Structure formats: structure tokens, C-alpha cells
Amino acid sequence: MKKVLKFGLLALLVLALAVAAAGCGGSEPPKEEAKEPGGDQGQTGKKLVVGSDTTFAPFEFTDAATGKYIGFDVELIEAVAKEAGYELDFRSMAFDGLIPALQTSQIDAAISSITITDERKQVVNFTDPYYKSGLIVAVQAKNDDIKSFDDLKGKKIAVQSGTTGAKMAEKIPEAKITYFTNTDQALMELKNGAVDAVINDYPVSAYFVKQGNDDVKLVGDILSAEEYGIAVPKDKTEVLENLNAALKTLKENGEYATIYKKWFGEEPK
Known part of the structure; x- marks a missing residue:
């Protein structure tokens, strides 16, 4: 009888230990759900996923020394x-993919020397302007035939897809x-002689020439006054308000001017 009792108690003990083991890590821990752009990031605040075409010096480009x-x-x-x-979660992507990425909520914002236009404002919102620019014509330094925009009729012109420079060339x-x-x-x-001219944003073409590309020159007047803004999806009004408020503060406290002078060597326009 004692043997039977001991055996029964032993069986119950083994069963209890097995149940306890199953409840202490026997199954996989719940996986963290993927967060949408702009989702809550706990102690670090909110993440802002920002897209940019990082081939547009001096606005956004890769440092050859550090990467x-x-x-x-x-x-x-x-x-x-x-x-x-x-x-900040900063991501590099092609310029013509930025607005589609905003429309599909792949990113929360885009900063990439994006000119504020009525056409673009139909599909995305823009912050207050943060830079005034314009378009310019670049040709080879030895070219004396093209002196302005008016001389481009019938010429071979290179542009970046999806830009206001491309829109201008199409006219x-x-x-x-x-x-x-x-x-x-x-x-x-243009440097290789495959095209006659490039229509591009003035500060970018001017920076290119200053980097030792003296076989390229800029001709004519700046074609149009343009303003850059940070683009935001239509449904992210809180993000837009937060970015505008931050931009306003940076302009008031002098930090914007400090960054501007570092890259352009002059006071903000």
C-alpha cells in the first residue's frame, strides 16, 4: 500500500513539474509588432522617417571620407x-520615388530640395519654405553658342527625372x-559632351562647378524663383504642425542661420 501511495505521489510531482516547465518559457515569446512610420518609440519619443535623394550636393550627399x-x-x-x-530615421531614395513614398506612408516626410509647386501640393503638404532657389543653365566652358535659356531650342538637354528642371526642359x-x-x-x-546643356537648381550646379569642375560654366539668369519645403503626407497634419513649429524656433534662435552660413557662406536670404 505504501509503495502504491509513494508511486502515486511521485507521478503527481512529475506531472506538476512538467506543467510548471511549460508555463516558464516553453513557448516562444510574443513578437513585437512592426511599427508604422511615426509610431510610438517608447522612451526615445516618436520616430520620424524621412526620405531624401542623397545625390544633391550641397543639400544632401555622401561624405567620401566617412560614408x-x-x-x-x-x-x-x-x-x-x-x-x-x-x-530621426533618415533614408536615402531616388528623388522621383519620394512623393509616391509619402502617398503610401512609407515615410513621414521628405527633405530633398523639393520645390513647392501647385501640382505637388495637390498630393502632399509642405512646411513653410526653408530655402529660396531657382533654375540655371549649365554648359561646357568652351561653349559660346548657348548664352541663356533662349538658346536651348533643339538642343540636347540633360535633367533629373521628376524635377522642376525637367518640367522646364519639356517646355x-x-x-x-x-x-x-x-x-x-x-x-x-555634360562634361563628357553627350549633351549640350543641363537645367538644374542653381545652388547645386554652382556647387558642382566650385568642386573643381571648371570645364563647366553657368550661363544666363536664374530662370525662376523657387522655394523649397519639407514634404509631408496629406494625412499627417500633426507632423506638419510639429515640423513648422520646430523650423520657426530654429529661425528665431539663430540655429537655422548657423547651418545656412556653414553650407553657403552667407546669411539666409
Whole structure:
């Protein structure tokens, strides 16, 4: 009888231990759900996923020495995100993919020298302008035939896809337009003599020439006054308000001017 009792107690003990083991890690822990852009990031605040075409010096480009992204836009969005209390997630992508990425909520914002236009405002919102720019024509330094925009009729023109420079080129009668994914490719096509001109944002083309590309020159007047803004999806009004508030603070406390002078050597316009 004692043996039977001992055996029964032993069986119950083994069963209890097995149940306890199953409840203490025997199954996989619940997986963390993937967070949407702009989702809560706990102790670090809210994440801000920002897209940019990092081939547009001096606004956004890769430092050859460190491999890090640098430029006016990069430093500005870092300062804006910090001021607004966001954890910045900066991502490089093609310029013509930025607005589609905003529309599908793959990113929360885009900063990439994006000109504020009525057409773009139909599909995305923009912050207050943060930079005034314009378009310019670049040609080979030895070219004396093209002196302004008016001389581009029937010429071979290189542009970056999806830009206001491309839109301008499309208005030129009989122009033969070649589209590139970034401005560096368009300007190299000009240096190689494959095209007659490049229509691009003035500060970017001017920076390119200053980097030792003295076989390229800028001709004519700046074609149009343009303003850059940070683009935000239509449904992210809180993000837009936060970015505008941060941008306003940076302009008031002098940090915006400091970043501007670092990259352009002059006071903000």
C-alpha cells in the first residue's frame, strides 16, 4: 500500500513539474509588432522617417571620407527633428520615388530640395519654405553658342527625372531631353559632351562647378524663383504642425542661420 501511495505521489510531482516547465518559457515569446512610420518609440519619443535623394550636393550627399550623409538639408532635418522631439530615421531614395513614398506612408516626410509647386501640393503638404532657389543653365566652358535659356531650342538637354528642371526642359521647342535618376549623372553627361546643356537648381550646379569642375560654366539668369519645403503626407497634419513649429524656433534662435552660413557662406536670404 505504501509503495502504491509513494508511486502515486511521485507521478503527481512529475506531472506538476512538467506543467510548471511549460508555463516558464516553453513557448516562444510574443513578437513585437512592426511599427508604422511615426509610431510610438517608447522612451526615445516618436520616430520620424524621412526620405531624401542623397545625390544633391550641397543639400544632401555622401561624405567620401566617412560614408555618412551630410549637407544643408541633412543638418537642418536633424535639428528640426531634435527640436520637435522626434527620433530621426533618415533614408536615402531616388528623388522621383519620394512623393509616391509619402502617398503610401512609407515615410513621414521628405527633405530633398523639393520645390513647392501647385501640382505637388495637390498630393502632399509642405512646411513653410526653408530655402529660396531657382533654375540655371549649365554648359561646357568652351561653349559660346548657348548664352541663356533662349538658346536651348533643339538642343540636347540633360535633367533629373521628376524635377522642376525637367518640367522646364519639356517646355523648350524641339529639345532632345535625356532623363537621369540624379543630378550628378546629368552633369557628368555634360562634361563628357553627350549633351549640350543641363537645367538644374542653381545652388547645386554652382556647387558642382566650385568642386573643381571648371570645364563647366553657368550661363544666363536664374530662370525662376523657387522655394523649397519639407514634404509631408496629406494625412499627417500633426507632423506638419510639429515640423513648422520646430523650423520657426530654429529661425528665431539663430540655429537655422548657423547651418545656412556653414553650407553657403552667407546669411539666409
